[in-house]
Structures are given as C-alpha cells and as structure tokens.
Amino acid sequence: MTPIVDAHVHLWDVERMSIPWFRDGLRLPRSVTASELRGALAGTDVRSVLAVQAADTLGEARWLLSEVSSLPASRVVLQYEPHDQEWSGATGAAIEESGGRVAGMRVAAPAARADLADVPHLERLAEGLAETGRVMEVLIRAEQLPAVRGLAERHPSLAIVVCHLGLGMAEPTRRWRDDLRSLVDVPAVVAKFSGVARTPGDGRRLRSLFADAEAAVGVDRLMFGSDWPMSSRVLPYRDLIRLTAEAVGELDAVGARAFWSGTAARTYSLASS
Numbered sequence: 637m638t639p640i641v642d643a644h645v646h647l648w649d650v651e652r653m654s655i656p657w658f659r660d661g662l663r664l665p666r667s668v669t670a671s672e673l674r675g676a677l678a679g680t681d682v683r684s685v686l687a688v689q690a691a692d693t694l695g696e697a698r699w700l701l702s703e704v705s706s707l708p709a710s711r712v713v714l715q716y717e718p719h720d721q722e723w724s725g726a727t728g729a730a731i732e733e734s735g736g737r738v739a740g741m742r743v744a745a746p747a748a749r750a751d752l753a754d755v756p757h758l759e760r761l762a763e764g765l766a767e768t769g770r771v772m773e774v775l776i777r778a779e780q781l782p783a784v785r786g787l788a789e790r791h792p793s794l795a796i797v798v799c800h801l802g803l804g805m806a807e808p809t810r811r812w813r814d815d816l817r818s819l820v821d822v823p824a825v826v827a828k829f830s831g832v833a834r835t836p837g838d839g840r841r842l843r844s845l846f847a848d849a850e851a852a853v854g855v856d857r858l859m860f861g862s863d864w865p866m867s868s869r870v871l872p873y874r875d876l877i878r879l880t881a882e883a884v885g886e887l888d889a890v891g892a893r894a895f896w897s898g899t900a901a902r903t904y905s906l907a908s909s
Contacts, residue, residue: 638681638892638893638896638897639681639682639683639896639897640680640681640682640683640860640877640896640897641682641683641684641685641686641859641860641896641897641900641901641906642677642682642684642685642686642860642861642862642864643685643686643797643828643830643859643860643861643900643903643904644686644688644799644828644830644831644861644862644863644864645673645685645686645687645688645861645862645863645864645865646668646687646688646689646690646863646864646865646866647668647669647670647673647687647690647700647703647704648667648668648690648691648696649666649667649668649669649699650666650667651666651667652699653691653693653695653696653699654691654693654696655690655691655696656691657691662869663869664865664866664868664869665865668865669703670703670704670706670707672865673685673707673864674707676864676865676868676872676873677873679874680873680874680877681877681896682877683708683709683897684707684708684709684710684901684906685707685710686710686711686712686713686739686861686900686904686906687700687703687704687707687710687711687712687713688712688713688715688742688773689712689713689714689715689727689742690715691715692715692716692717692726692727692744693717693726693727694726694727694729694730696727697712697714697715697727697730698730698733700712700714701730701733701734701737701738704737705737709906710737710906711737711738711739711904711905711906712734712737712738712739713738713739713740713741713742713771713773713904714727714728714730714731714738714740714741714742715727715741715742715744716741716742716743716744716761718755718756718757719757720757723757723760723761723763723764724741724761724764725741725757725761727741728741731768731770738770739770739771739904739905739906740765740770740771740772740773740795740797740904741761741765741770741771741772741773742772742773742774742775742799743755743758743761743772743773743774743775744775745774745775745776745780746775746776746777746780748776748780750779750780750782750783751780751783751786752776752780752783752784752787758787759790759791762787762790762791762794763791765794766791766793766794771795771796771797771903771904772794772795772796772797773796773797773798773799774796774797774798774799774802775799775800776798776799776802777802777804777806778802778803778806778809778811778812778815779811779815780802781798781802781812781815781816781818781819782815782818784796784798784802784819784825785815785818785819785822785825788819788822788824788825789822792822792824793824794824795824795826795903796824796825796826797825797826797827797828797859797903798819798825798826798827798828799828799830799831799861800828800830800831800832800861800863801816801827801828801829801830801832801845801849802815802816802827803832803845804831804832805831805832805834808844808845808848813848813852816848816849816852816853817851817852817853819852819853820852820853820854823857825853825857826853826857826858826859826899826903827849827853827857827858827859828858828859828860828861829845829846829849829858829859829860829861829880829895830860830861830862830863831861831863831866831867832845833867833870833871833876833879834870835870836870836871836875836879838870838879839879839882839883842879842880842882842883843882843883843885845883846858846883846884846885855887855891855894855895856890856891856894856898856899857899858894858895858899859895859899859900859903860880860895860896860900861900862876862877864876
C-alpha cells in the first residue's frame with residue numbers, strides 16, 4: 637500500500653492540563669500520549685502524522701510540541717484562541733519556540749455565525765499565516781463552507797484545510813455538495829477525509845462521501861485523516877484504515893498517492909515516505 641500521512645490525530649493528558657470539552661462520558665482515555673499513538677500506528681503504513689491541538693492554551697501547546705518531538709516526520713497544528721495583541725492568538729508564542737514544527741493553526745468555529753464574521757481577528761490571522769507560510773485549518777459546519785470560500789478569495793496565498801469535509805457526523809445534503817463543489821476554483825482550499833465514520837459498518841456512508849468529495853474538488857485536494865483517538869470509539873485504527881481504503885476504492889497511482897500522503901505532505905510540508 638502507498639505510504640500514509642495521517643493528517644489528523646490528537647494527543648492530550650487531562651491529568652496535566654485542562655481540556656474544557658473533556659468529560660468521562662465521552663468514552664475517551666484521560667491520557668493519550670505519543671507512546672499510545674505509536675502503539676496504534678504499529679503494523680500500519682503510516683509514516684508521519686499531523687497532530688492537532690485538542691484545546692487552546694499555551695501550556696497545552698507546549699506539551700503537545702514536546703510529545704510530537706518524539707515522533708518521526710511529524711508536525712503540529714495549534715488551536716487558535718483570539719488575542720487582541722497577537723495575530724497568532726493566545727497559543728501563538730509556541731510557534732517561535734517550536735523549531736519549525738508548527739505547520740499552522742486551526743479555527744474551531746462550528747458555533748460561529750454562518751459568515752464567520754464573529755470570529756475575532758480572522759482576517760489578521762489569515763494574513764499572518766499566509767505571510768509565514770503556514771496553514772489555516774477550519775473546523776466548521778456545512779453551512780459555513782461559503783464563508784470559507786470567501787476567506788480563500790480574499791487571501792489567495794493562504795492554504796486552507798477544511799476538517800472532516802466540513803460535515804463531520806452530519807448527514808450530507810444537496811447544499812453541502814453544492815457548497816463543496818463551489819470550492820473547485822479556489823485551489824488553495826483542500827479537505828480532510830476524516831471524522832465522518834459513525835459506526836463500524838459505515839462503509840456505504842464513507843463510499844458515498846468520498847464519491848461526493850472527489851466529484852466536487854478532485855482526489856488531489858483530499859487527504860486522509862484518522863481523527864484518532866476520537867475514531868477509536870467507532871473502530872480500531874487499523875480497521876479505520878481498512879474501511880477508508882474500501883471506501884476510496886481502486887485509485888490510480890497518482891490519485892492514491894495524493895489521497896494517502898501527497899496532498900497532506902505538500903500542504904503541511906511533511907515527509908510522506
């Protein structure tokens with residue numbers, strides 16, 4: 637199989653830092669470290685990972701960078717927490733301390749307005765990321781996709797990554813398909829095929845979503861992400877790769893390399909082999 641870049645994993649330790657959204661009823665481990673991730677990756681074709689910060693504090697960002705330093709060929713996306721004085725927000729100080737391991741920042745905005753106008757200093761963040769050659773990730777709901785297109789048009793040199801196809805666990809709609817298709821002529825926007833499996837038997841759903849996304853923007857603008865360990869509530873890591881491979885089907889060599897590694901490696905400057 638083609639070497640894999642996993643463009644979406646999380647690490648955390650609630651015993652050492654506050655993760656505001658974490659609660660025991662989520663069926664998630666209280667601690668997920670680089671050691672556990674290496675165990676999940678064992679025996680797979682994953683060669684590098686992109687670790688996305690789980691919460692939004694500077695202390696947690698520094699802890700995550702320390703953890704990822706023990707993983708080969710891996711980088712980090714920090715969570716954007718707005719700050720009046722710093723374009724990169726409250727976690728941005730970790731960028732200068734990271735030795736180049738910060739690939740970008742994620743704007744988690746599913747609760748924001750559809751036009752994203754209430755995300756503080758979003759334009760300033762976009763300018764700063766573009767100027768420093770870093771990526772903006774967006775965690776959004778489907779009706780915010782047109783706002784992402786608008787942001788991309790205003791900042792054409794900024795790479796934007798839409799997490800979880802801009803859909804996540806929701807049901808796909810005609811509007812979602814149309815809005816995803818509208819991104820085809822803004823080439824700096826790519827999407828993660830991640831966070832969409834809801835049950836171990838979700839093969840039909842994944843096949844349908846991949847077909848929709850491929851038809852909308854092309855396989856060369858899609859990338860695999862496991863959303864581990866969130867996905868471990870649905871099925872084990874290796875089984876998720878298998879289910880995704882079945883959903884993607886028989887891609888040609890160029891398409892397979894793009895989806896499983898190339899798009900992520902290009903976007904985040906990661907090793908893919």
